[in-house]
Structures are given as C-alpha cells and as structure tokens.
Amino acid sequence: MSKKLIQFDWAIKRLLRNKANFVVLEGFLSELLFDEIFIEQILESESNREDENDKFNRVDILTKNSKNELIIIEIQSTYEIDYFHRMAYGTSKAISENHKLGDKYSNVKKVISVNIVYFDLGQGKDYIYKGRTDFKGLHQKDILELSDKQKKAFLKEEVADLFPEYYLLKVNQFNDVAKDTLDEWIYFLKNSEVKDSFKAKGLQAANEVLDLMRLPKEEQYGYNRYMDSLSVKASEIYSLQSEAEFKIEERKTNEIVRNLILEDLSNDFISKVTGLSIDKIEELRKET
Numbered sequence: 001m002s003k004k005l006i007q008f009d010w011a012i013k014r015l016l017r018n019k020a021n022f023v024v025l026e027g028f029l030s031e032l033l034f035d036e037i038f039i040e041q042i043l044e045s046e047s048n049r050e051d052e053n054d055k056f057n058r059v060d061i062l063t064k065n066s067k068n069e070l071i072i073i074e075i076q077s078t079y080e081i082d083y084f085h086r087m088a089y090g091t092s093k094a095i096s097e098n099h100k101l102g103d104k105y106s107n108v109k110k111v112i113s114v115n116i117v118y119f120d121l122g123q124g125k126d127y128i129y130k131g132r133t134d135f136k137g138l139h140q141k142d143i144l145e146l147s148d149k150q151k152k153a154f155l156k157e158e159v160a161d162l163f164p165e166y167y168l169l170k171v172n173q174f175n176d177v178a179k180d181t182l183d184e185w186i187y188f189l190k191n192s193e194v195k196d197s198f199k200a201k202g203l204q205a206a207n208e209v210l211d212l213m214r215l216p217k218e219e220q221y222g223y224n225r226y227m228d229s230l231s232v233k234a235s236e237i238y239s240l241q242s243e244a245e246f247k248i249e250e251r252k253t254n255e256i257v258r259n260l261i262l263e264d265l266s267n268d269f270i271s272k273v274t275g276l277s278i279d280k281i282e283e284l285r286k287e288t
Contacts, residue, residue, distance in 0.1 A: 005192045005210040008116070009075040010226050012061050014219070017042050021209050025063065027202015029071060031182045032114065032167060038066040043098070062094060069110040070094050077230070078237065079119040087113055091164040106154060111164040116189060118171050127173040127186065131166035135159055257281060261288045 006015070016025050022039045029037040043062040060074040072090055076083060091111045098109055135144035144159055156162055171190045178184045181200035188194055194207040212220060253274055260270045267281045274281075 003193070003207075003211065005188075005194065005206065006212050006215075006223060007192050007227070008189055008210075009077065010223055011210050012073065012075065014222075015209060017061070021205070023205045024202045024209055025061075025073070027200065027205065028185055029065075029073075029114070030201050031185050032169075033112070037071075039071075040064045040066055043070070060090070067110075069112060070098060071112045071114065073114045073116070075116045075118075077118045078233070083115075083117065083121055087115055087166060087168075091166075095164070108162075110162065112167070113164060114167045114169070116169045116171060120172070121168065121170060124170075127170045128182070129166075129168040129170075131168070132160040133163035254284060257284050258288045261285050 015021055026037050026039055041064050043064055060072060063071045065071060072094055074090065091113050094111050095108060146156060146159055151157060169186065171186060174186045174190055176187060178187045184198040184200040184203060188203060194203050212223065253276065257270055257274055257276060267278050270281050271278055
C-alpha cells in the first residue's frame with residue numbers, strides 16, 4: 001500500500017539537507033541526469049535563507065557533487081511569467097559566487113539547474129525538458145567542437161559540457177502513468193506517493209525519510225501549518241484571479257451597453273440582452 005508522504009518542497013528545506021538523507025536527492029538526480037550522482041555537500045547562500053515569502057514561493061538548494069559540479073534544485077509552485085529569467089539568474093549567481101577572483105576561467109564550475117514547477121511554463125507538450133548551449137555554424141550548420149587539447153585539459157567531450165545545463169520538470173503536465181524509473185520520480189513529485197512497485201533510485205529511501213508519521217510531533221505540527229499556509233495562498237491567488245476575470249467581464253458588458261445606448265435602444269431591451277439592471281443601465285446612460 002502506498003502512503004501519503006511529506007511534500008518534496010518542505011522536505012528539501014528541512015530533512016534532505018541532512019547528510020544521512022543525501023541518498024534521496026542522489027537517487028532523484030541520478031535518475032534525472034542518467035548518471036551516478038554523489039552529493040559531496042550542501043552549499044548555503046543568501047538564496048537558501050528563509051523569509052516570509054519562502055514558504056509560498058521558491059525553495060532552492062545548491063549542492064556540489066563528486067565531480068565538483070554545482071547542482072541547483074529549485075521548486076516553484078506559483079505562476080511566474082519571467083521564471084525563465086530566474087533560471088538564468090540562478091545559474092549566473094551560482095557561477096559568480098563560487099569562482100575566486102583572479103582564478104583562471106577554466107576553473108569556472110559547471111552548473112546544472114534543476115527546476116521543478118507546478119504551473120504551466122511556456123508552450124510545449126512534454127513534461128521534462130533539457131536545455132544546453134551548442135554553437136551552430138551559420139553557414140555550414142555544423143556544431144562547434146572542442147579541440148583534442150581542450151578535451152584533455154578540461155576533461156570534457158563537448159563545448160556544451162562547459163556551460164550551464166537546464167532541466168525543467170512541468171510536474172502538473174504528467175499524466176500519472178509511470179513508464180520508467182524517472183517517471184516514478186515525477187509521479188512522486190506530483191502526488192507525494194511512492195507505490196510499492198516503484199524501483200527508482202532513492203524512492204524507497206524517500207518512502208521512509210518522508211513519512212509524516214515518523215517526524216517528531218513539533219515537526220508534524222510545523223509541516224501541517226506549512227500545508228495550511230499553502231492552502232491560504234492558493235485561495236488568495238484564486239480570489240485575485242476571479243476578481244480580475246470579473247472586472248474584465250464587467251468592462252466588456254459595460255462597453256456593450258454603451259454601444260447599445262448609442263444606438264438609442266431602450267433600457268428594457270438592453271437589460272434583456274445583457275442581464276444588467278435598469279438602474280445600472282441608467283447609470284451608464286448618464287455617463288455615456
């Protein structure tokens with residue numbers, strides 16, 4: 001039997017920073033990156049500190065793996081039209097903050113940006129996207145390659161391996177049908193459940209570590225308050241959207257009424273067509 005687990009965004013702030021629980025993040029990243037990932041440490045920065053908006057907004061964790069690469073994991077639950085820009089900013093900040101002044105550029109760390117979003121970002125049919133930097137010839141249409149000397153010096157095979165790499169997981173677009181082990185992780189991220197049949201790396205550990213009932217009572221209380229705060233925020237956003245939609249419809253209706261008034265039609269006819277009260281139509285007639 002599957003059981004409801006702690007949401008990943010809360011867990012990444014409270015539980016998964018513990019070295020004993022690195023196996024969960026390592027499993028997730030290994031499945032996503034199709035590589036054996038080992039986390040050396042969690043790197044703290046200004047962006048990791050909590051504030052009042054943190055519980056509603058993004059949760060990010062900066063890690064360093066055994067290859068000396070930086071991996072950002074960021075979770076965003078509420079809609080942001082400029083989220084792509086935030087992704088670019090996050091990788092740039094990670095590079096600049098982890099490069100010593102005066103050090104050679106070849107020591108600039110590779111950054112992998114993993115973004116888990118719970119809203120519809122951009123236009124696309126898939127639920128997992130990967131972005132990388134390639135240099136394509138304008139005339140020959142060839143892809144620029146590293147020289148043999150560069151491959152030996154940098155221990156990289158492609159130019160794109162030197163630049164930030166982006167992964168975008170549009171969780172809500174997943175159809176809940178897990179066809180492989182990566183899908184099993186997406187299913188967990190969407191539903192906070194691990195099915196007994198799941199075999200993905202790290203998920204069985206998540207099934208234990210993220211069991212709400214295993215938390216101390218004070219932690220359970222904190223988590224429940226967090227979930228309540230998400231509900232409040234979701235209601236606030238829904239109310240704002242509903243209010244905006246109502247005002248748009250009201251403006252459209254008022255514009256129609258004004259046009260009908262200009263056609264010298266009666267209040268009774270306009271009321272029958274638009275559903276507005278006679279008093280409101282009279283008010284608009286005076287304004288018009």
